[in-house]
Each structure stands twice: as structure tokens, then as C-alpha cells.
Ligand SMILES: Nc1ncnc2c1ncn2[C@@H]1O[C@H](COP(=O)(O)OP(=O)(O)OP(=O)(O)O)[C@@H](O)[C@H]1O
């Protein structure tokens with residue numbers, strides 16, 4: 001259940017303490033610490049014997065940096081017998097911060113013994129620094145993320161050149177390879193391309209080109225595609241950094257890598273830096289435990305702010321299909337203050353996308369208008385999959401006959417039965433956020449698509 005569903009469930013049964021604990025934990029995940037604290041306190045008032053509510057509260061205090069309060073919580077519960085794996089983990093996290101490494105190690109070992117999901121890089125780093133703790137599974141794939149590893153310059157240079165290579169390869173796609181999106185292309189021209197092309201004009205009015213644009217929308221609707229097309233449209237350096245590339249480097253050094261990436265882009269202005277799947281920064285918990293993620297986020301924000309360096313003529317574009325996981329701090333003025341919703345393709349856009357993906361395929365005169373009408377609710381990726389499936393059907397026939405057979409309307413219609421629409425579910429969860437979390441009008445452009453009136 002996601003956060004919104006849990007909130008609704010709690011509205012229906014406000015006195016259900018175990019449910020409150022679930023909601024509290026979801027709030028911690030979303031880093032809604034105030035709400036989490038209130039929820040756990042309410043759960044404890046209702047039933048003080050629920051240990052997980054106390055643990056949750058301690059976890060909140062820990063994240064808020066209120067170490068003493070976090071520690072005191074464990075004075076009120078039995079820490080010897082009844083703690084869960086997660087309880088031992090939270091306790092260990094607090095003890096580490098308090099410098100009580102011996103006790104921390106004891107509880108951390110207990111946490112791992114009870115629940116292997118409680119592995120925590122930060123604790124391991126703290127413990128191995130003092131020479132005590134040897135990671136139990138040094139041969140596991142996770143060892144690459146060990147905090148103790150130092151990234152050397154070869155690693156970062158390798159990363160930079162691979163990013164440049166990849167970005168150069170992308171120069172071949174331009175706006176004409178992206179169907180529809182007329183308005184978005186125009187917005188991107190105004191916000192990204194013209195400012196970079198007309199620097200001196202900007203300067204005449206005392207303005208600097210630069211800043212951040214965040215694209216969001218349902219999966220498969222062309223966010224990544226259009227961003228890559230920007231690279232082909234401008235005569236500026238373009239850097240495509242997959243956030244996973246940064247995370248895949250040794251985690252303890254991700255902040256440094258991030259800085260190098262920005263510095264590299266700054267040294268080649270005018271330039272555009274594209275961060276795909278930026279939500280991973282804030283939500284990829286497989287790689288990042290909360291606190292480590294936090295430092296990375298903070299580093300990213302200060303790079304955006306250009307605190308110590310000059311960001312003029314550096315444009316940062318980011319894309320996500322989970323805007324609700326993007327830390328709110330990203331959306332403040334001067335950061336990603338320009339937000340563009342990339343909607344599913346409308347009728348005209350679907351025609352254009354069909355033309356693009358049917359180009360160079362043997363086909364008889366197809367009724368593009370009809371197919372476009374029938375694909376209402378399809379994403380660009382769905383349309384591409386549809387054409388792929390239809391092509392496979394025809395290819396099979398063609399191979400049997402040993403001759404080229406053109407694609408027909410009927411082939412495409414029958415392929416439709418095999419193509420799943422992928423964006424409905426996205427809109428279902430997006431609707432909740434648009435209803436309940438539309439601070440600052442962030443989701444305003446989305447409202448008409450989910451049937452909400454402003
Ligand atoms: N407007 C479009 N014109 C042509 N092809 C499109 C369009 N939109 C999507 N496609 C096709 O769908 C594929 C996937 O699109 P893309 O990767 O840009 O989606 P996305 O919005 O970034 O999705 P996600 O949120 O999952 O990352 C593209 O590579 C392209 O083949």
C-alpha cells in the first residue's frame with residue numbers, strides 16, 4: 001500500500017494502532033518526519049505495548065538528528081529480548097552515532113542475524129573504521145558499494161569519458177524524431193535552446209542563461225527521448241548522466257563524482273546536463289540507506305545552487321516518472337523551478353508517432369487516422385510495441401512465403417489485442433498526489449488528465 005492509501009485507511013479506522021505504525025513507517029520512507037512523529041505518538045498513546053511504534057519514533061528522532069531523544073526511547077522498552085531485527089538496527093544506528101561502537105556492533109550483529117534486510121552501509125563503515133567489524137559477506141555483489149573503497153582518478157575519468165561518448169552518440173536524434181509534443185518542444189526552445197543560443201542578448205537584459213528544467217509524466221511517453229533530442233538540436237555540450245551510473249560507483253564517493261560531473265560540464269559551457277530518472281537520487285533504497293542518500297541529495301542541491309561555483313550557461317534537465325519521490329527541495333526557486341508535464345500522446349501525436357515507427361517498413365496504404373483513434377490511452381512506447389508486434393506477425397508469414405509481405409491495417413488491429421496499455425496505473429497513483437499533495441500547483445498541468453478541476 002502506498003502512503004496515500006494508508007492515509008485513507010487511517011482516516012477510516014483512526015484508532016487502529018498497528019495500522020498507524022504502518023503509516024508512520026511509510027512516512028519515514030517518504031521523509032515526512034513531522035507526520036511520522038505525530039503518527040507514532042498517537043499509536044503509543046493508543047497502545048504503548050506496541051514496540052514497533054517506539055522504534056518508529058526513535059527512527060524519526062534519529063533522522064531529525066535528535067540523538068538524545070532517540071536514545072531515550074530505548075530506555076522505555078525492553079532491548080534484550082523483544083526487539084525485531086529492525087529494532088536492533090535502529091538501536092545500532094543510534095549507538096554508532098553516540099560513539100558506542102561495542103554496543104552498536106552487538107545490536108547490529110543481532111539485527112543481521114534476525115533479518116538480512118537490515119544490512120547498513122553506514123554502520124559497516126563506522127564499525128570497520130574502528131577495525132572491529134568485518135563485513136560478513138565480502139564476496140557478495142554488494143561489496144562494490146562498500147564505503148571503505150576509495151575512488152581513484154582513473155575511475156572518475158573513465159566515468160566522464162564514457163558519459164561523453166554516450167552523449168555524443170545521442171547527437172543524432174533531433175526533434176523531428178519525436179512525434180507530437182509540439183507545445184513541449186516550443187517550451188524547451190524557449191527555456192533551453194534560445195537562452196543558450198542568444199547569450200549576449202540575455203546578458204544585455206541582465207539575465208543569465210541557466211537553471212533547471214524537470215520533465216515528469218507517465219512511463220514511455222517520450223521524456224528520455226525528447227531530452228536526448230535536445231542534444232541533437234543544440235550546438236552545445238550535452239552530458240547525459242544516468243543517476244545509476246553515479247550510484248554504481250562506490251557509494252562513499254558518489255558526492256565527489258557528482259561534483260566532478262558538474263565541474264566537467266561547467267568547464268564546457270554552454271552546456272546541458274541531463275539527469276535521467278532523477279527520483280532514484282531520492283528513492284533508490286536498494287543502494288542508499290537514508291542518511292547516505294541525504295548527503296548525495298544535499299550535494300546535488302548545492303551543485304544546482306552553484307554555491308561555490310558559477311552555474312551560468314549551465315542548464316540542467318532532469319526527467320522522472322515518479323515526481324512524488326523527488327525531494328521537495330529540488331523544486332525550490334533557482335533549482336528545478338521549471339516543471340514540464342509530458343502527457344500521453346493525443347490523437348495528432350499518435351499519428352506522428354505511428355508515422356515515425358512505420359517509416360521504412362514495408363506496408364500497404366495504412367489508415368493512420370483510424371489506428372491513431374484506436375490507440376487512445378497508448379503511450380509512445382506502447383505504440384512502438386504495437387508496430388513491433390504487428391511486424392513480427394507479418395515477418396513470420398513473409399518467412400514462410402520467402403517474400404516480402406506488406407503490413408496491413410488488419411495486422412495492426414490484431415496486434416492491438418496483444419499490446420497492453422501501460423499508463424493507466426500511473427494515472428491512478430498520480431491522481432492521489434494531484435489531489436492531496438499539489439503544493440505550489442506542482443501538478444496543475446496534470447489535473448485535466450485525471451479529471452480534477454482546479
Ligand atoms: N513522442 C514520441 N515519438 C516517437 N517515439 C516515442 C515517443 N514517445 C515514446 N516513444 C517511443 O517509446 C520509447 C520510450 O520512450 P522514453 O524512453 O522516452 O519514455 P520515458 O517517458 O522516458 O519513460 P520512462 O518514464 O519509463 O523513463 C522511445 O524510445 C520511443 O521509441
Ligand SMILES: [Mg+2]
Pocket residue numbers: 223224225276277319
Ligand atoms: Mg525515461
